[in-house]
Amino acid sequence: MRGSITLIAAAAAFACAAPLASDSTPLPNSTIALVKQRLSETGTDTWTSGTHMEALLELDYPELSVFSSATYPPTSTAPPRAVQSIVASWAAKRPSWTNELAYDNGGAAADPAALGVGWLVAAAFADDATKATYLDQVAKEARYILKSVPRLPDGAISHRPSGEAVSLWADFVSMVPPFLAYYGVATQDQSLVSEAVNQIKLYRKHLQAPSGAWEHIYGGDVVDGGLWNTGNGWAAHGIVRVLATIKNSQYKDDLADEAEQLASWATEILTVAFSKLKSDGFLPNYYGSSTFSDGSGSALLAASAYRLAQLNGTQSEYILDMAATIRSAVNNHVDTSTGWLAPVVGIWNELSGNEAAMVVDNMTTGDDSAFNFLELTRTQRLYGFSIWSFTFPFPLRGRIPADLAHGPVERSLVAGFGLSLLGAISYVRKQEPIFAVLYVVGVVCAVVGTGFLFGFKRQVNMMRDPVRQYAAAVFLLCVALTWMYVFAISIKIHSLSTSKRARAPEGQAFILLLETAWRDYSAGTYA
Template sequence: MRPCAERGSALLLLLPVVVLAALSSLGVAALPQRPPLHAALDAPHRTLSKRASDDPRLSDVSRLEDDQLEGLLTLLNRTATKSWEIGTHLTALVELSYPDLSPFSSSSSSWARPSPDVSPPPTEVLAAVASILASQPAGQAQLVPDGSAADPASVGPYVVLANFTLAEGEQIGGKSKDEVVSAVERQVEVLLRGTPRTQDGAISHRTEDVELWSDFMYMVPPFFAYLGALTSNTSLLTAAYTQCELYRSHLRDERTGLWRHINNQFEGGGGMADDGLWATGNGWAAAGMARVLATYVNHPDSDVVAEFASQSSELSRWIAEIVNAAWAQPRAKYGLRYNYLNDTSSFADASGTALLAAATFRLSVLSIADSVTAPSTDALDAAEGAYRAVVPSRVSSAGVVSPVVDPMSFSDPLDDARADGSGQSSPEAAAFVLLLEAARRDWVESNGGVEPQTTAQGDSGSGGGPSAGARSAGALCAAVVAGLLAVGLVA
């Protein structure tokens, strides 16, 4: 990997040194310890059991069915194998099944101060981390090897969380506590010192040249913020915000307020470019900044909340700018949004639609805090319409979400998506639906159990026709009438 160029402001040039020195002085290893790990860690993954009445995963007003939930979780266990897929899968697991361990939790400080007796232990998350660490060669810089500099950082928060579960002398994935700490430190160092940058200090999304992708926002800033919160490292907390600010300055489209997908027009730039206003890319950006914002405003230390109040205000304004603009774009088939938000010649995409809706609900809940900008009423209304468009009609019992963008090409629809899961599927789309379910559940809870109101026809849209549910209901009515006619019960 090419080391980052020695350029930019003095503050940005010194930031990696300050951050790494702070990590060293604080000692990432100086974390609480807990009893031995759950026996389930012997397996790399485990499908979640059926939800009980007190399970926090779904609320009473959820539209997701039990078999759809289990299908999504099972599909993710089987198909989330790439670095960003694993990170997004783990984020969805935490937000859905262990909400007190997510920075979005405002009712518990467990996420920032995890204790040895945290209950329930995040067994499935720890099992996945064990698999990651067991596969990592000694001394490898990235937590998961990848041509992307950013994507491996998406698993970082969960490796940090796993470190809190280790007692002295205990191992996870064949790694000791000190080795886990070293793995986290190497991931931070390769981002801060071993990755190309723009002249003003934006870290490249790629390892080989300077490319800024909106995807970066979900991978790196939340990792910096989470690690900074758990280790009382304000330099890392600041680095999270700085990267958000820099990326916005380079990717924001002045006409719409939305973000372009990929900008490589820099010294040392290369690879690919994409000026399109990609729905999933805007979702990555809004949802990633929402996780950083939550880390600031829900931090249990009031001094941290006060210190980052201005950054929180700016982040919330930037998130609101994205979601308000996104929902103002044309609706596509089924009530979804287009893969490229302002391009009606592209296709309907449930994947980006779900992530944008999740970010909108998250911002709405966070706006309870002082100086946090809320999404517009129209945006919240559209997010609820989008939820109803996706859940349950766009999710099969095997967890396949459709129609969706091909996550490996981002400009083409995913072909051969089969309801039974035997064809292609998008792991990130499955994770986005779980993130949406968790975000909406928390919105409902924060609003006294009342569902969001919407005037949007979520399951229909311009040229979309009736929903699958409406079609099946219509077919049933027609069959019943035909039967009655046959026996002469109706005229």
């Protein structure tokens, strides 16, 4: 097994050095109510809504959760009103022509599948007409995932849709396999449950690092080989949900070997993740390359640990001790007046537009395709620049005066917004002082560049060629607007990274998943 030696060593070291916690205090109902309220207000994405419904099933309708029973239709007679409401909301805005449960132009192919389990549960309590509609929509979603979404040659289904390069994201494991497994139970199709296990196996093959933790993204246009904390949480929790579905279904005997494998794979992730536990009780955003604490992914991993113990997949005391430590930290960092958890890495929720998120996502991985109208590339000659180049949405090739192309304006501006953005991004990711210094240097350069920009007005006015004068003026204007746009983003990033205003809606669901998993484990409710 890849990374087995590292895992054994980590486990041994952790058993000796890990801090212990045995907080037996439940999260107050008033705080839970606030957490649920914040989640309802902000959890508008498909993956967040899917996780929201899973949390509600486990917390408010436990008899409908796969951790209690995976039989379908459910034996409970109490309708899950909150889950039904969420499904009805998505169903009302679902385009009739799509095969997915929800359509998000440019979104991931896997994310709508996160709604699948809640959709099936809602169907079981709906009137005949609505039930037929819901079941038909779920069937289309399953066919779309299995037949239309591209795959790697070995059969691993892409997280991204057709038309894009095949890309495997750790997030996928919480979106698709739990849905396929539950749908297989609902339709009495064991092959679907087996395919859920197979997809986890294939994703593990491609994403697992030598340490045993999972990388975030493999393949495609955006590659993130970092060991992202929340990505490992998505993977671990998806695995234990499929494990619970198998152990609480009619296929528990036929798929006993697969269940054992799943428990082992989840343990691999938890062992490495918990070896990174910080003194504040949280795990870092990225293992080995970040000191920024992430309460969101930490909560999901702790919930996975309790669920794994509940399913008898592990009896490891140190894993449970670390889960208890994380739970105490999470509960202590939930604002009792608002319900928000901090610190988290949901910085992009308060930024407008997708460009900012894509700039950061790709800036940190070396992909320059995300720079919407700004392209920073190494080139021999473009618009008179020898190293850095600007690409504008209008033809100015050959019209940029050489004296403008090599003056202090563009150098200061390029250095300014380049360094400030890079510094802010890097500081968010790694929280190292050197990146804060880089950010300050960028600010200074940008301010100097702005001064040069105003001083350049006279030179522009002295040009006698109207075309060159116009081109120069437009050029300077675009440089200024570009700088202001990117610099404003960098300021937003920097301020959010060091404040409690960062929000992660899915993290609210993770709080509920953790609290419910702990309660079930503490009550001795075993599968």
